[in-house]
Amino acid sequence: MAKKKNKTKRKLRFFSLGLLSIITIIAITFTLGKYWIEIYEKYQQKKALEKQLIELQERELQLKVDADKLQDPDYIARYAREKYLYSKDGEFIIKIPEE
Numbered sequence: 001m002a003k004k005k006n007k008t009k010r011k012l013r014f015f016s017l018g019l020l021s022i023i024t025i026i027a028i029t030f031t032l033g034k035y036w037i038e039i040y041e042k043y044q045q046k047k048a049l050e051k052q053l054i055e056l057q058e059r060e061l062q063l064k065v066d067a068d069k070l071q072d073p074d075y076i077a078r079y080a081r082e083k084y085l086y087s088k089d090g091e092f093i094i095k096i097p098e099e
Contacts, residue, residue, distance in 0.1 A: 080086045
């Protein structure tokens with residue numbers, strides 16, 4: 001009878017240890033999966049932000065070029081004549097519709 005109790009206790013210990021091990025493995029796997037998903041989302045966000053940074057840097061460069069052009073009085077005069085149909089003295093403006 002004592003052997004039977006020892007055998008039952010041993011089986012119960014192995015079962016408890018196995019169940020605890022399985023629960024631990026599941027918890028670790030779940031936690032690692034959650035972190036991998038977060039890392040992947042951050043990676044995707046980083047790629048999108050890097051692309052946006054490149055676009056903004058190109059836009060900044062273009063704006064700097066435009067700002068430099070606006071320092072030139074000849075450019076400003078030509079721009080105003082083209083865009084706003086201003087004319088020099090003695091000039092006539094004929095607007096041709098674009099197709």
